[in-house]
Amino acid sequence: MIQFSARVGRTRPAATFAMAARARALRAAGHDVISLSIGEPDLPTPPHVVDAAHRAALGGQTRYPPIAGTDALRCAAARKFERDQGLPATPADVLVTNGGKQAIFDAVMSVIDPGDEVLIPAPCWAGYIQVVEFAGGIPVFIDCPAEAGFRVDAATLAAAIGPRTKLLVLNYPNNPSGAIADAAMLIGIADVLRRHPHVLTISDDIYEHLIFEGAYLTLAAAAPDLAGRVLTMSGVSKSYAMTGWRLGFCTGPRDWLAAMTLVQGTATAGVSTISQAAAVAALDGPQDLLEERRTIYRRRRDLVLGALAGAPGLTCSRPEGAFYAFPSITSLLGCRTPSGRILGNDEDVANALLDEALVATVPGSAFAMPGHIRLSTAASDALLEEACERILRFCITTC
Numbered sequence: 049m050i051q052f053s054a055r056v057g058r059t060r061p062a063a064t065f066a067m068a069a070r071a072r073a074l075r076a077a078g079h080d081v082i083s084l085s086i087g088e089p090d091l092p093t094p095p096h097v098v099d100a101a102h103r104a105a106l107g108g109q110t111r112y113p114p115i116a117g118t119d120a121l122r123c124a125a126a127r128k129f130e131r132d133q134g135l136p137a138t139p140a141d142v143l144v145t146n147g148g149k150q151a152i153f154d155a156v157m158s159v160i161d162p163g164d165e166v167l168i169p170a171p172c173w174a175g176y177i178q179v180v181e182f183a184g185g186i187p188v189f190i191d192c193p194a195e196a197g198f199r200v201d202a203a204t205l206a207a208a209i210g211p212r213t214k215l216l217v218l219n220y221p222n223n224p225s226g227a228i229a230d231a232a233m234l235i236g237i238a239d240v241l242r243r244h245p246h247v248l249t250i251s252d253d254i255y256e257h258l259i260f261e262g263a264y265l266t267l268a269a270a271a272p273d274l275a276g277r278v279l280t281m282s283g284v285s286k287s288y289a290m291t292g293w294r295l296g297f298c299t300g301p302r303d304w305l306a307a308m309t310l311v312q313g314t315a316t317a318g319v320s321t322i323s324q325a326a327a328v329a330a331l332d333g334p335q336d337l338l339e340e341r342r343t344i345y346r347r348r349r350d351l352v353l354g355a356l357a358g359a360p361g362l363t364c365s366r367p368e369g370a371f372y373a374f375p376s377i378t379s380l381l382g383c384r385t386p387s388g389r390i391l392g393n394d395e396d397v398a399n400a401l402l403d404e405a406l407v408a409t410v411p412g413s414a415f416a417m418p419g420h421i422r423l424s425t426a427a428s429d430a431l432l433e434e435a436c437e438r439i440l441r442f443c444i445t446t447c
């Protein structure tokens with residue numbers, strides 16, 4: 049029998065993918081499942097982006113790239129960080145990664161030793177928990193309940209910081225809650241961080257263009273004096289519907305980027321040259337598609353909020369960004385489903401919704417906030433309408 053490493057032993061698969069796999073299996077068995085489990089745009093990658101990739105492949109851009117990214121993409125990303133995020137950057141301040149996920153992996157692996165604590169406002173994307181545990185770090189959750197708009201309270205953050213705290217991970221717009229960062233929250237966080245110079249921050253801004261109300265703001269722009277210990281990451285997956293191209297980028301202090309490049313060069317010989325050429329076209333090409341797509345996602349958010357408003361047992365706050373709804377399901381707990389199951393927790397609710405209503409969602413416990421379920425609203429209006437109708441029927445017959 050193979051003796052696997054302790055690292056593998058403490059790593060769990062992401063619950064989002066587990067639910068998506070269950071949904072696929074049910075569908076393969078002939079069930080008409082609607083999957084709202086994965087956060088993936090259903091809209092196509094823009095045609096001019098696909099063309100650029102095609103041209104790159106035909107033009108011979110098919111060799112190993114530099115580990116940190118091609119010059120063309122590092123230039124385009126530096127321009128983008130300045131234009132969209134208000135962060136001054138040169139190409140030397142940019143690292144290109146295999147999706148936003150690898151930027152987070154590189155960042156965590158380059159600073160976290162076993163026993164180090166990582167502060168994660170909850171609810172949070174499950175990927176942070178995974179990589180922190182992989183590195184041997186300890187996730188310390190900062191409770192950001194719905195009543196607080198899912199935002200970080202500065203006093204709660206300050207109370208969570210200790211001598212082993214190494215890193216804080218921010219993610220706004222937030223997956224799964226859809227909360228966005230406002231100036232008051234970022235100023236409060238910055239004040240706390242100034243008192244604790246040993247704490248680094250990753251700002252995961254992958255949903256930066258998906259804001260429906262309010263304006264985008266990021267920590268390194270709100271508090272430029274902290275830029276020397278803030279890594280800001282984004283990518284093309286969500287904004288340009290390019291999840292399969294696996295392309296992310298980040299900017300931050302050069303010594304942190306150099307360490308991350310070392311981690312990345314240990315794991316991979318760089319990022320696909322074809323995807324990098326495509327990303328240049330996405331970042332340098334017409335940007336009006338971002339507004340068009342934002343309008344579509346806003347409409348879908350409103351559709352889901354409206355359709356679920358009358359669902360007994362669900363309480364859904366209003367996501368200001370990203371493409372998820374994150375209703376509380378606590379009023380369903382203790383209830384009996386049409387097939388006779390008693391719902392004990394959010395996992396029971398997600399499982400019953402899948403088995404009995406044929407809608408795949410993800411339990412909030414996967415995002416360190418039990419008592420909720422997450423639905424992706426990145427699906428067609430017709431699918432969302434049908435899914436909400438099924439959920440409504442399930443709630444009515446369960447409550």
Ligand code: PLP
Pocket residue numbers: 087146147148149150173175219223252254283284285286291294295296
């Ligand atoms: N960060 C957050 C908050 C996400 O929701 C996701 C994907 O779901 C990622 C990072 C990963 O992005 P990518 O697909 O570019 O690796």
